[in-house]
Amino acid sequence: MYTLSRETLDEGPEVEALFDTCFAPGREALSSYRLRDGVPPVAELCVVARDDLAIVAGAVRFWPVQVGGAGALLLGPIAVHPTRQGEGLGGLLMDAGLRAAAGAGWRRTLLVGDAPYYSKFGFVPLTGVQMPPPTNPARVLGHGDWADISGTVMRWGA
Ligand SMILES: CC(C)(COP(=O)(O)OP(=O)(O)OC[C@H]1O[C@@H](n2cnc3c(N)ncnc32)[C@H](O)[C@@H]1OP(=O)(O)O)[C@@H](O)C(=O)NCCC(=O)NCCS
Known part of the structure; x- marks a missing residue:
């Protein structure tokens, strides 16, 4: 059983450690991270999943971005600990975040x-x-209303 809750500031280091475990070294060199530089995540949408022992098993974060003058969310990182993958937790995190x-x-x-x-x-x-x-x-994928929205993804506030 997992408990999903909004990520708090105190949980940041645990979530970062999970992402370091789940992604290849150098993940922060990816271009998506340049869209996050200096921009806080949308705190109310960032979700952490803990198991019965309160150990972090998965997490998802969202950042605001701009595309063609419109606001959008950049979903990610999302990760589930390697020992917990394939149990449906990624799906739970996606559903909770998108809802x-x-x-x-x-x-x-x-x-x-x-x-x-x-x-x-x-x-x-x-x-x-x-x-x-x-x-x-x-690999650029969208969810929701993207009709008439086009252009390059820009940093929020750029
Ligand atoms: C992607 C991730 C979050 C999915 O979490 P999860 O808890 O394992 O996902 P679920 O249990 O909800 O779904 C598992 C199913 O998705 C499939 N799946 C997982 N990752 C996939 C991928 N990259 N491409 C295609 N299918 C994938 C699994 O094969 C499995 O299929 P099955 O149900 O037919 O057996 C997890 O695998 C992960 O943390 N991966 C490493 C980090 C990562 O790549 N994050 C995404 C960055 S884009």
């Missing part, structure tokens, strides 16, 4: 990831939206 985003009035979300996994949650390729290079365009 909270819709409840908070966000109309669209994008991420950079594998379409075969994220299509299960309604993500589709965004052909008119470009992430800063180097990003494989086929």
